[in-house]
Amino acid sequence: MRSTHDQSQIKWISDFIWNIADDRLRDVYVRGKYRDVILPFTVLRRLDAVLEATKDAVLERKKFLDTHKVAEQDGALRMAAGQAFYNVSEFTLAKLKASAAGQRLRDDFIAYLDGFSPNVQEILTKFNFRNQIQKLVDSHVLGYLIDDFLVPEVNLAPLPVKDADGRIKLPALDNHGMGTVFEELIRRFNEENNEEAGEHFTPRDVVQLMAKLLFLPVADRIESSTYSLYDGSCGTGGMLTVAEEALHDLAEQHGKEVSIHLFGQEISD
Structure with missing residues (x-):
């Protein structure tokens, strides 16, 4: 049960996400507000990657449950996802990447968020993330953020990325590694805001x-x-x-x- 990521890889991922904030949110948000976008986006990318392998199975199960008018669907959808959470929208971040810009992307992105299970909805509510969406659309940043979090050089998935010959290009990021990345981002944001990082890390x-x-x-x-x-x-x-x-x-x-x-x-x- 050893973690699959060494500290250099954790630092590389943390640095990459940190730089997204500087590259995309400058002149849109003051630095102290970068976290309001970057932290929930990091969570979304992780959830999206975890659910990727069972996305089709979840959509098929959802269609079956709706066809048979099953009211209580949560347990069956969790089972189909193989996780404690799921997303029943037609979208993934990769599909959103291909969406049109502007209000169409906004509508598709909201539909994607609405597709998450109730426990994830609670997380998004705590982040107040939906309040940021229109600002990201108006500043033409939302599409770029989606692109950035999907670059092939960074793997936030629990499975490794392999080449055509089956060799590992990027190692898997297990839950411990993901937690370490997230804590590192929180620590940096707290230091930027002159908050006591030790309270959180x-x-x-x-x-x-x-x-x-x-x-x-x-x-x-x-x-x-x-x-x-x-x-x-x-x-x-x-x-x-x-x-x-x-x-x-x-x-x-x-x-x-x-x-x-x-x-x-x-x-x-």
Whole structure:
């Protein structure tokens, strides 16, 4: 369960996304407001990449459920997506890239957002992201942002990018790596806004030490079983993913097989 990205790759992805903000949002937003666009766009690109493999299956399941007038569809659509979330719109970011500009792109983009499951809708609401869309359209930036987040040099997907011969061109970005990228972006935005970055980011080596202090004393008591990990102030979930990795590694060292479920909450207004 080791993370598939080294720190140089994490930094490359973080730098790339950071530069999108400077390239596209300058003269449209003041620097302190870049985060209002870049953070939700980063989340959207990750969700879009995660759902790509099962997009057709979700649309087929949605059509079947509608045809048979099934009212409660959430569970079936999650199962079709193979994830805890889904999108039932006809669009992906790649399809939006081919959309016409202006108000047509705006309408298609909103339809794309509307297609996400209720749990993702809640995330978008917390970001107040819909309030930014018209401004991005009026400034002719929305299409460029979509293009930038789809460039082939950066992979935000949980699967590797391979060439025609099956060789890996870009490694997969697992949940831990994605969380690290997101935390790094938050840290940079907070520093730009003269906020206390330490309130939002705990260094990885500190988190890894905490995980060792938590699990090593009970390592010989780990059984082949199901475990739940909970963080009551989880932020982006970085501590949870590091703890999951540490527990998996210890279980493997002791010849045990474990299933781990992560739970967390975070409220930050």
